Amino acid sequence: MGVIPPHLPYQRRHAMKPFATALALSLTIACPTLAFAAGASDTDAERLARWNEIRTSIFGDKAVQPTETLVKVDAPVRALDAALVPITLTMPEPGKVAGVSLVIDDNPSPYAANITFGPAADPSEIKLRVRVNNYTNVHAVVRTKDGGLFETAKFVKASGGCSAPMGMSDEEAMKGMGDMRMKFAEGPHGAKSTEATLMIRHPNFSGMQMNQITRDYTPARYIQKVVVSQGARNILTLDGDISIASNPVINFAFLPEGTAPVTVVASDNQDGRWEHSFPVPSPSN
Amino acid sequence: MTLLSRLAAAALLTLGVAAAPADSPVNVQEPEGFHTGPQQGYTPPTLKGAVVLDIDGLDRVVATGKAVLIDVALADRRPAGMAPDKPWLPAHRSVPGAIWMPNAGAAPLDPAHENLFLARVAELTGGDKARPIVTFCHPDCWGSWNAGKRLVQAGYTAVHWFPTGIEGWQERHETAVLKEDPAWAARSTNAAQR
Numbered sequence: 001m002g003v004i005p006p007h008l009p010y011q012r013r014h015a016m017k018p019f020a021t022a023l024a025l026s027l028t029i030a031c032p033t034l035a036f037a038a039g040a041s042d043t044d045a046e047r048l049a050r051w052n053e054i055r056t057s058i059f060g061d062k063a064v065q066p067t068e069t070l071v072k073v074d075a076p077v078r079a080l081d082a083a084l085v086p087i088t089l090t091m092p093e094p095g096k097v098a099g100v101s102l103v104i105d106d107n108p109s110p111y112a113a114n115i116t117f118g119p120a121a122d123p124s125e126i127k128l129r130v131r132v133n134n135y136t137n138v139h140a141v142v143r144t145k146d147g148g149l150f151e152t153a154k155f156v157k158a159s160g161g162c163s164a165p166m167g168m169s170d171e172e173a174m175k176g177m178g179d180m181r182m183k184f185a186e187g188p189h190g191a192k193s194t195e196a197t198l199m200i201r202h203p204n205f206s207g208m209q210m211n212q213i214t215r216d217y218t219p220a221r222y223i224q225k226v227v228v229s230q231g232a233r234n235i236l237t238l239d240g241d242i243s244i245a246s247n248p249v250i251n252f253a254f255l256p257e258g259t260a261p262v263t264v265v266a267s268d269n270q271d272g273r274w275e276h277s278f279p280v281p282s283p284s285n
Numbered sequence: 286m287t288l289l290s291r292l293a294a295a296a297l298l299t300l301g302v303a304a305a306p307a308d309s310p311v312n313v314q315e316p317e318g319f320h321t322g323p324q325q326g327y328t329p330p331t332l333k334g335a336v337v338l339d340i341d342g343l344d345r346v347v348a349t350g351k352a353v354l355i356d357v358a359l360a361d362r363r364p365a366g367m368a369p370d371k372p373w374l375p376a377h378r379s380v381p382g383a384i385w386m387p388n389a390g391a392a393p394l395d396p397a398h399e400n401l402f403l404a405r406v407a408e409l410t411g412g413d414k415a416r417p418i419v420t421f422c423h424p425d426c427w428g429s430w431n432a433g434k435r436l437v438q439a440g441y442t443a444v445h446w447f448p449t450g451i452e453g454w455q456e457r458h459e460t461a462v463l464k465e466d467p468a469w470a471a472r473s474t475n476a477a478q479r
Contacts (some may be wrong), residue, residue, distance in 0.1 A: 033423020
């Protein structure tokens with residue numbers, strides 16, 4: 001039998017093992033016929049059955065139509081760090097969009113995020129970072145203003161993200177919990193829309209991470225709700241989950257009006273609640 | 286957990302550093318018996334009495350059509366503190382055709398569970414101690430190493446250990462959703478998985 005290579009690229013504990021990538025490449029070039037693995041059609045059927053199960057648990061009997069125009073999911077095909085997989089949702093017809101849901105099919109808790117847009121939103125693009133437990137389809141489901149549901153998916157290769165320890169003690173991971181920063185940039189629609197990056201310091205413990213010293217699972221502590229507004233106008237409301245990466249970062253765009261600051265109210269599942277305001281840059285910038 | 290026990294745990298860890306290998310993938314030594322520390326951690330490159338497989342090796346063993354594949358990866362449990370209305374739908378993706386006995390690589394293992402594990406393997410191999418068996422879980426997982434060790438100790442002569450586990454398999458092949466082995470699932474599980 002062959003000598004075992006040190007490690008395949010695997011992100012359960014380590015963001016990257018540089019020496020592993022070359023090995024993995026050399027291993028994946030030769031791809032012999034499957035000995036007794038399920039055929040592709042079986043696998044596709046299994047993945048579809050999985051999606052149907054999740055879809056029903058979230059949306060009930062409502063029809064969810066496939067779409068190639070209302071929403072697109074961008075993610076690295078192979079993620080470097082399964083605990084920090086960047087996802088971009090692009091919605092080219094923002095005027096039609098009321099909200100969008102992100103589902104990571106093979107995560108044990110698949111419903112990663114649900115975003116509802118308010119009147120001050122520009123729902124053209126949302127970016128966030130998630131944990132991926134297994135090679136999986138990632139679904140985005142758009143809710144249109146007329147009540148329709150439309151889905152698209154992308155297959156992502158990453159593994160072990162839900163249980164990856166943070167590489168520090170729980171106490172250290174919770175330092176400064178609830179601190180926030182926001183950066184502004186010119187949005188996709190020029191002067192009309194402003195792009196914002198919200199960073200929240202929070203471990204977002206998945207409840208599947210084991211403390212390597214005590215061998216106890218750190219209880220789930222995750223951001224459950226984030227409400228972003230400018231003045232009285234809501235930009236978006238995000239319902240989060242344990243599949244959101246630690247120290248959540250959310251990119252979004254909004255339609256600024258006047259000089260009111262952008263306010264963020266974040267709350268977690270253990271009654272943590274934090275509120276911060278950020279002055280909006282003047283349009284001349 | 287109290288501060289005192291936390292300090293004690295930290296002190297134990299510090300003491301352990303001298304005896305145990307550093308947190309590095311190289312030069313991990315085989316323990317005398319089972320590995321009784323956390324299942325997640327760097328593993329040795331060898332397992333005395335067993336053959337260590339890479340994916341090419343696994344493909345060859347699987348191609349014989351005689352191998353019994355045993356997956357001992359832990360099952361995902363609904364995390365404490367998760368909102369009750371959140372869907373919790375764990376699905377265990379693994380090597381198609383493998384027998385999934387989660388946490389069967391724990392050490393120490395409840396003697397009743399150990400007996401059940403060995404009885405189940407005896408059943409799966411048809412009592413043939415020379416039948417090829419492959420144990421696996423995830424990379425950096427001592428569970429499959431322990432399970433292999435357990436089978437070597439029980440007198441199996443064709444034990445194989447596939448350390449890169451499910452992730453090593455899915456680099457090349459499709460996975461399938463496995464249900465827990467029914468006989469193994471029927472055991473009483475009061476103890477938390479470690």
